[in-house]
Amino acid sequence: MPPVLILLTLLLMLGACGGEGDHRGHEVKPNSRPYMTFIKYVDANGNRKRCGGFLSPSLPLTPPGLCPLSLHISHLHSALYSSMRVILGAHNIKAQEETQQIIPVAKAIPHPDYNAENWSNDIMLLKLQRKAIRTKAVRPLKLSRANAQLKPGYVCHLAGWGRKSLHATKGTDLLQEAELTIQDDQKCKHLFHYYIKTKQICAEDPKQIQAAFKGDSGGPLVCDNRAYGVLAYGKAKSIAPGIFTKVVSFLLWIRRSMKPSNRC
Incomplete structure (x- = not known):
């Protein structure tokens, strides 16, 4: 497997990082899902936003990333990307865990056929500013x-x-x-x-x-x-x-x- 990692994600219909999120589930053992990533950023109105994503084995591009956004394509612009941070190796996102890696987003590649009317082709790539380091807490899915x-x-x-x-x-x-x-x-x-x-x-x-x-x-x-x-x-x-x-x-x-x- 190439030594580069990517993040996989989409654009969502229900508002920034708003799609329907996760569960009534149960807490997992810390770092038992090492592919999970947490995304935080500030939107165009200055509001703090958050969403999730995951790491996957990369294809030959250095350093790429795919990660989750809950924004319509019309809202995507460079100012937004510059505020985005991808947190890998996290369990408690409020803690400064030693396992965490925080990497800024450099650029996004939205799917060219994304349809804002029916939310089809709701996926895009995010290029990270640097490569993620593979550890026990940061591994691809x-x-x-x-x-x-x-x-x-x-x-x-x-x-x-x-x-x-x-x-x-x-x-x-x-x-x-x-x-x-x-x-x-x-x-x-x-x-x-x-x-x-x-x-x-x-x-x-x-x-x-x-x-x-x-x-x-x-x-x-x-x-x-x-x-x-x-x-x-x-x-x-x-x-x-x-x-x-x-x-x-x-x-x-x-x-x-x-x-x-x-x-x-």
């Missing part, structure tokens, strides 16, 4: 294989620092994880008018105990130790399925974007 598919009923996991309940007013400081089950595409199309089964995955807890809540946009849907999706959106103030961008549908675009001729 493999992407789904080409042509990989998940059948309804398959159990996966979602981690992040999002709100822990519908009534919480802010995200959690400690990394949490929820267990979610892949849902039938027809059910998701009924609940979400813009759902696109070829580009998105729908997952929820059938018992409606754990869920995707506000604050963990960009978090990975992990199945068999691979990233199959990236949290994109859901229904506000509801224990409804979370909609994830389907990683396998964008593998070719990721590879093309990371070719030397496309370096930024």
Whole structure:
């Protein structure tokens, strides 16, 4: 594997770092999800924002990064990127842990076919200013294989620092994880008018105990130790399925974007 790491992420429909974040789940063992990243920045109005993401083995570009944003493309500009910081190796985001690496974002590469009307192709690359250092607390998560598919009923996991309940007013400081089950595409199309089964995955807890809540946009849907999706959106103030961008549908675009001729 090349020694460079990348972060995987999207743009979201529900406001800055707002998509439906993570759980009613449980706290994970510190640094047991070494691929998780925490993103913080200041928006155009001076408001502090936060969201999640994950590390993945890179393609040959130095140093690239893909990370989660909950902004419409029209809001993306250089001033925003200059304020972004990616925190790797974190468990408690309020603590100055020795395992943490903080790296500024240099530039973003949004998907050229992103559609702000139906939130399709909601993915982009963020180039980091320097390469992440691989440690026990900072390790990549493999992407789904080409042509990989998940059948309804398959159990996966979602981690992040999002709100822990519908009534919480802010995200959690400690990394949490929820267990979610892949849902039938027809059910998701009924609940979400813009759902696109070829580009998105729908997952929820059938018992409606754990869920995707506000604050963990960009978090990975992990199945068999691979990233199959990236949290994109859901229904506000509801224990409804979370909609994830389907990683396998964008593998070719990721590879093309990371070719030397496309370096930024």
